[in-house]
Amino acid sequence: GNSVTQMEGPVTLSEEAFLTINCTYTATGYPSLFWYVQYPGEGLQLLLKATKADDKGSNKGFEATYRKETTSFHLEKGSVQVSDSAVYFCALLHTSYGKLTFGQGTILTVHP
Amino acid sequence: EAGVVQSPRYKIIEKKQPVAFWCNPISGHNTLYWYLQNLGQGPELLIRYENEEAVDDSQLPKDRFSAERLKGVDSTLKIQPAELGDSAVYLCASSLQGGQGLDNEQFFGPGTRLTVL
Numbered sequence: 001g002n003s004v005t006q007m008e009g010p011v012t013l014s015e016e017a018f019l020t021i022n023c024t025y026t027a028t029g030y031p032s033l034f035w036y037v038q039y040p041g042e043g044l045q046l047l048l049k050a051t052k053a054d055d056k057g058s059n060k061g062f063e064a065t066y067r068k069e070t071t072s073f074h075l076e077k078g079s080v081q082v083s084d085s086a087v088y089f090c091a092l093l094h095t096s097y098g099k100l101t102f103g104q105g106t107i108l109t110v111h112p
Numbered sequence: 113e114a115g116v117v118q119s120p121r122y123k124i125i126e127k128k129q130p131v132a133f134w135c136n137p138i139s140g141h142n143t144l145y146w147y148l149q150n151l152g153q154g155p156e157l158l159i160r161y162e163n164e165e166a167v168d169d170s171q172l173p174k175d176r177f178s179a180e181r182l183k184g185v186d187s188t189l190k191i192q193p194a195e196l197g198d199s200a201v202y203l204c205a206s207s208l209q210g211g212q213g214l215d216n217e218q219f220f221g222p223g224t225r226l227t228v229l
Contacts, residue, residue, distance in 0.1 A: 004154070036220075041222075042222060043115075043116070043203070043220040043221050043222040043223060044155070044203070044205075044220040045220070046217055046218075046219075049217075089154050089155075091154070093216065098143055098145070098160060098207060098209075098216055098218070099157050099160065099168065100155070100157065100218060102154025102155050102156070103154050104152065104153050104154050105152070105153065105154050
């Protein structure tokens with residue numbers, strides 16, 4: 001079946017540090033891949049997405065590239081801010097249905 | 113435009129009691145989802161509706177959980193009776209359509225945090 005594995009957290013960084021959160025997946029067919037972010041007290045928000053191999057999703061300085069050969073979709077940001085502190089979820093969309101399969105989430109804390 | 117609305121935001125009940133959660137999706141969204149999010153984990157789909165039809169309820173524990181989406185708009189998720197292990201966040205999401213279409217982005221509500229004592 002489909003599954004998503006994220007690097008375990010929590011991740012603690014200083015402001016302006018480089019961020020990488022690893023995500024690998026197992027899926028049948030050709031899924032779309034997503035990163036969602038959940039700020040404290042708020043619902044999940046779509047951060048970025050990629051729908052086919054070699055696509056790069058980007059938003060708010062975050063980037064992730066759909067790598068079919070390594071079945072990965074790692075999230076990166078060159079310079080994090082305190083306001084980026086949140087929980088980040090990697091997810092894939094089942095090819096036949098609208099079912100999102102999520103990773104377990106990675107807590108990011110950025111200190112000034 | 114209003115997002116997905118859920119109520120209540122928090123609910124504390126004793127085990128064996130019934131509980132219900134309500135969701136109002138974004139206007140015009142045909143597809144509605146209920147997810148369960150346990151502490152420290154990602155959300156897991158419980159049920160998906162296309163208009164008023166439940167098209168995927170394979171992960172819904174039907175012995176105690178039930179859901180409905182009357183008139184293809186608002187939805188209610190019910191647990192009866194609740195057990196200690198049901199303590200979690202229940203998320204509702206909606207999208208214009210399901211599947212792999214361009215309009216399949218799912219918009220999530222803030223969730224209902226359930227505590228069963």
